[in-house]
Amino acid sequence: xxxxxxxxxxxxRSGNKEVNLRKFLIxxxxxxxxxxxxxxxxxxxxxxxxxxxxYEAPDGSKHRMxxxxxxxADMADNVPKPVEExxxxxxxxxxxxxxxxxxxxxxxxxxxEPDEGFSLSGNGITTLFKLEASAQ
Numbered sequence: 001x002x003x004x005x006x007x008x009x010x011x012x013r014s015g016n017k018e019v020n021l022r023k024f025l026i027x028x029x030x031x032x033x034x035x036x037x038x039x040x041x042x043x044x045x046x047x048x049x050x051x052x053x054x055y056e057a058p059d060g061s062k063h064r065m066x067x068x069x070x071x072x073a074d075m076a077d078n079v080p081k082p083v084e085e086x087x088x089x090x091x092x093x094x095x096x097x098x099x100x101x102x103x104x105x106x107x108x109x110x111x112x113e114p115d116e117g118f119s120l121s122g123n124g125i126t127t128l129f130k131l132e133a134s135a136q
Contacts, residue, residue, distance in 0.1 A: 046090050047112035050135035055127050065129060072097060095120060 053065045062077040067088065074084040086099045096107040108120040116131040 046095060046110050047118040048095060048110060048129070049116070051131055052133040053117070053129035054132050055129045057127070058125055064132070068135065 048067060050067050050069060053067070055063050055065060057063055063083075064075040064077070066073045066075065070087055070089065072084075072086060072088050073082040076083045084099060084101070086097055086101075088095060088097045090096070090110075091107065093109070094107040095110040096105055098105045106122075108122040111119045111121070113119050113128060113130075116134070117129055119126050119128045121127070
């Protein structure tokens, strides 16, 4: 059921006072959206910093991952175009990446590694990212 249909309640009476449920729900929705807007896109701190990182995929193929301020591009060696592009953000201690192609989001545990590298892990798989060039 579309949200506009859910909010189309007629005014209700409580005792002698009229309560407009629709205005209450819309006001609550707007307030919660405003309060959450400041949290939704915050990158936060973590071991991954913008730059170019080398990694080996579970299938053995070699890649370069380019992280910018809020976007990423996954470049497979010997492939002229990115094999994946999207946006990234940090949420609840994880690095989350959203694919531009599919809209799918993948959130993985992020851990600092030696030499300004980091690892991402999830579902029993850990991938090590080695810094090749810093963006700063």
